Amino acid sequence: MENSIYNSMLSANQLLEKQTIISNNLANISTSGFKEKFNYILQVPDTNNFYNNYNKVIKEYYNLYPGILRHTERNLDVFIKDDGWLTVKDMNGQEAYTKNGHLKINSKNKLTIQNNEVIGRNGSITIPNNVNLKILSDGIITTVEKNKNKIFQTQLDQLKLVHLPSQHLIQKENGLFYLKINHQLNQDSNNINNINRNIRLQSGMLEESNVNPSKNMIEMISNARQFEMQMKMISVCDQNSERANQLIDINN
Incomplete structure (x- = not known):
């Protein structure tokens, strides 16, 4: 259960980082020559750490195609x-x-x-x-x-x-x-x-900036929904943990 909470928190933090980048892209729609940025996040297995199964690797990419x-x-x-x-x-x-x-x-x-x-x-x-x-x-x-x-x-x-x-x-x-x-x-x-x-x-x-406002808005909405799902997952895990503790107390 603790592993589920950890994975949900990790995913939520990654979504927040994506939202920050998308917000910056949208804020620079009118900035001449601005290049759209996005992160690609990889989960790489960590063979040296038994408790942490994956390492997060963030790679930055820039859309260098010319704007209008x-x-x-x-x-x-x-x-x-x-x-x-x-x-x-x-x-x-x-x-x-x-x-x-x-x-x-x-x-x-x-x-x-x-x-x-x-x-x-x-x-x-x-x-x-x-x-x-x-x-x-x-x-x-x-x-x-x-x-x-x-x-x-x-x-x-x-x-x-x-x-x-x-x-x-x-x-x-x-x-x-x-x-x-x-x-x-x-x-x-x-x-x-x-x-x-x-x-x-x-x-x-x-x-002009090469930011695609429609694509970035869609990604922002999608990330917000995924973030809500991760928060619900953490809440469910927390409730299950409380119920498990109650059962243990009753049995004792």
Whole structure:
């Protein structure tokens, strides 16, 4: 009976973890470039522990398929094609990666994404005041000036675009992706440390979140019902235990 209660509690905790992930997915439906996350839970037999028959192994997966594209006609909105990623510096100064191409210029004239500084060729990208910007398909940022019916373009910097192995990615609470620690020392210098010149982007467009609201809502309802079943199972086991104790007292 104790084993039944233990298994029910284990299942209930797993369902709560799933609900947390689904809630986060639904909360980011309107976040540009957000990638849907889900956990796959495995019950692996534990041959070293007689009382605990299974070990819980949680594997995180991300749906990296592109979301719907939206035309914004804004020069600082970019869509990164295929498996390319933009590189930013998070609040702790660590390099991170994102598909969110909604670029902004902060009060310090730094190019940012969600308050994280965008990384270029030599670090953060500084934008001069009162300039018209244009971002080319290879990530080169130029200023555009018109003088005597002629258009002049001056190169400012270049976005650091990288290819990332999806199996080595992990997403943190800030919504940014990072390379797992055991893979950071073996990065391909052509793809990670340097700008990858094979990646292309398109300006004036944004990639929307790829979260499927209908699917996530159905899973949330299903998990809630399963959680109720586990709670009822625990309650039934508890009642049976009380009745068994009463019978033992009567017999004594």
